Amino acid sequence: MADTCRIVALGGLGEVGKNMTVYECDGAIVVVDAGLAFPRDEHLGVDLVLPDFSYLRERASSIRAVILTHGHEDHVGSLPYLMREVPIPEVWATRLTLGLVKSKLDEQFVRMAHSIPDSAAVVLETPAGRIVHTGDYKLDHTPVDGLKTDVGKLAELGNQGVDLLLGDSTNAERPGFTQSERIVGEAFRQIFPLREGRILVASFASNVHRMQQAVDVAVDLGRKVCIVGRSMRKNTNIARNLGYMEVPEGVLVRPPELDEILPHEQLILCTGSQGEPLSALTRIAYNDHPAIHVERGDTVIISAKPVPGNELRVHDTINQLAKTGAEVLHQEIAPVHVSGHACAEELRTLLSLVRPKAVMPIHGEFRMLAAHGQLARESGVPAANIVLAENGTVVELSREGVRVVGEVETGVTFVDGLGVGDVHDVALRDRRRLSEDGVLIVVATVAGSDDGTAGPTELIARGFGDGSGELLEELREEADRVLQDLLHNDIVEIKLLQEHLHDELGQLVYDRTHRRPMILPVVVGV
Numbered sequence: 223m224a225d226t227c228r229i230v231a232l233g234g235l236g237e238v239g240k241n242m243t244v245y246e247c248d249g250a251i252v253v254v255d256a257g258l259a260f261p262r263d264e265h266l267g268v269d270l271v272l273p274d275f276s277y278l279r280e281r282a283s284s285i286r287a288v289i290l291t292h293g294h295e296d297h298v299g300s301l302p303y304l305m306r307e308v309p310i311p312e313v314w315a316t317r318l319t320l321g322l323v324k325s326k327l328d329e330q331f332v333r334m335a336h337s338i339p340d341s342a343a344v345v346l347e348t349p350a351g352r353i354v355h356t357g358d359y360k361l362d363h364t365p366v367d368g369l370k371t372d373v374g375k376l377a378e379l380g381n382q383g384v385d386l387l388l389g390d391s392t393n394a395e396r397p398g399f400t401q402s403e404r405i406v407g408e409a410f411r412q413i414f415p416l417r418e419g420r421i422l423v424a425s426f427a428s429n430v431h432r433m434q435q436a437v438d439v440a441v442d443l444g445r446k447v448c449i450v451g452r453s454m455r456k457n458t459n460i461a462r463n464l465g466y467m468e469v470p471e472g473v474l475v476r477p478p479e480l481d482e483i484l485p486h487e488q489l490i491l492c493t494g495s496q497g498e499p500l501s502a503l504t505r506i507a508y509n510d511h512p513a514i515h516v517e518r519g520d521t522v523i524i525s526a527k528p529v530p531g532n533e534l535r536v537h538d539t540i541n542q543l544a545k546t547g548a549e550v551l552h553q554e555i556a557p558v559h560v561s562g563h564a565c566a567e568e569l570r571t572l573l574s575l576v577r578p579k580a581v582m583p584i585h586g587e588f589r590m591l592a593a594h595g596q597l598a599r600e601s602g603v604p605a606a607n608i609v610l611a612e613n614g615t616v617v618e619l620s621r622e623g624v625r626v627v628g629e630v631e632t633g634v635t636f637v638d639g640l641g642v643g644d645v646h647d648v649a650l651r652d653r654r655r656l657s658e659d660g661v662l663i664v665v666a667t668v669a670g671s672d673d674g675t676a677g678p679t680e681l682i683a684r685g686f687g688d689g690s691g692e693l694l695e696e697l698r699e700e701a702d703r704v705l706q707d708l709l710h711n712d713i714v715e716i717k718l719l720q721e722h723l724h725d726e727l728g729q730l731v732y733d734r735t736h737r738r739p740m741i742l743p744v745v746v747g748v
């Protein structure tokens with residue numbers, strides 16, 4: 223076991239989201255990133271999705287640190303939940319010393335350009351060899367803050383020898399290069415001066431450079447800036463305090479002050495680029511925002527790409543905004559968004575700089591990982607040294623190379639409101655059934671004595687049937703028949719009555735409609 227390093231992804235493989243990779247050498251564990259995922263359609267009503275921490279819980283005493291590559295939720299979002307469950311001695315995201323390595327921290331983080339400032343790749347010196355974990359990146363040559371991906375450092379690492387590269391695969395299927403963030407600023411500079419109404423820009427609250435570029439153009443044109451949405455206000459404050467964002471005095475105004483300002487003197491930055499139901503932009507689109515309205519002559523720029531699964535909600539928002547008469551610009555019709563992730567040519571460049579002996583693609587659905595693997599192969603990494611792993615695959619790096627040595631169980635933990643991990647499959651199944659097949663509620667009263675008689679049965683149906691009432695009438699008759707039969711046979715136990723109603727009405731509904739609504743029989747004894 224000496225001189226080996228085990229690598230287990232607890233999230234981030236086979237998906238874009240909840241990135242978390244465990245590195246385990248000589249009984250010491252370092253975790254790179256602790257992210258969360260946002261629920262997909264099948265996770266009805268769930269707020270957040272976390273990695274399953276069991277693997278770490280079982281090895282809690284071995285954990286030395288969690289290292290964070292950058293501040294996106296899919297990399298840091300589950301940290302508070304993890305720290306509640308497992309003692310984490312240290313979190314390294316800034317200038318601290320890496321316990322496994324004997325050199326200074328800034329030699330262990332490599333600066334990478336991404337859609338949030340201060341992103342980094344992590345270099346792990348392990349007994350089994352040198353590992354580079356890129357985090358999310360692109361090779362932006364003209365980043366807004368001037369801080370480019372440190373290709374010099376990457377090349378230097380390549381010269382020293384890199385045994386294993388774990389690299390961002392998100393855009394591996396897309397040919398060419400990802401455009402510079404500055405393209406979006408140039409688009410703002412083209413668009414803003416031609417507009418005579420309000421301008422709204424919706425983006426991710428963490429995209430500090432995007433907001434900065436919009437603010438810069440607005441300031442030049444004499445527009446005031448109003449920031450709307452809790453997360454965006456919070457992030458702007460943090461970014462300004464830390465010096466990552468600059469807004470001149472007197473430019474920012476609060477939403478109620480907009481009444482006093484002419485539309486062509488306003489820039490509104492807001493959340494809701496994903497069509498989130500309670501976000502500022504959605505409320506504005508449905509004319510349900512207390513301070514902000516849009517109308518003909520206004521321009522709304524959606525400066526983000528819908529995360530897979532959110533497309534329909536974003537399209538709804540765009541349609542709704544268009545109905546107000548406002549002009550809506552989005553990434554499909556104007557260059558108002560660029561990705562934060564490297565495309566194929568950049569991945570090739572990184573591979574040729576780092577010249578890793580082995581490659582393990584991370585951060586992406588399996589097809590993206592496979593495309594990244596193919597690029598590695600084309601750049602000369604032998605097929606046997608390319609590991610396409612899934613969440614839970616145990617990968618071992620040793621002086622002999624890299625190989626899969628096993629598998630551990632991984633899953634997900636759901637966060638629903640204030641509860642963590644208490645939404646079970648049953649609840650999800652119920653929610654799915656409610657959304658797809660509807661619900662039938664049957665309320666019956668029976669006289670509680672042995673000579674039980676039933677009162678009139680009431681039925682409430684939602685989400686199935688043809689609306690004619692015929693099926694409901696048939697179900698009511700069937701319910702009465704079932705109850706009479708049971709009572710005749712001296713079956714008066716409420717639980718049994720409910721079970722029979724459930725099964726027999728369920729069968730009838732299925733025969734008539736081929737649907738399986740949730741059936742809730744409520745039998746009351748009087």
Ligand SMILES: [Zn+2]
Pocket residue numbers: 292294336358562
């Ligand atoms: Zn990211």
Ligand SMILES: [Zn+2]
Pocket residue numbers: 241294296297358585
């Ligand atoms: Zn990410």
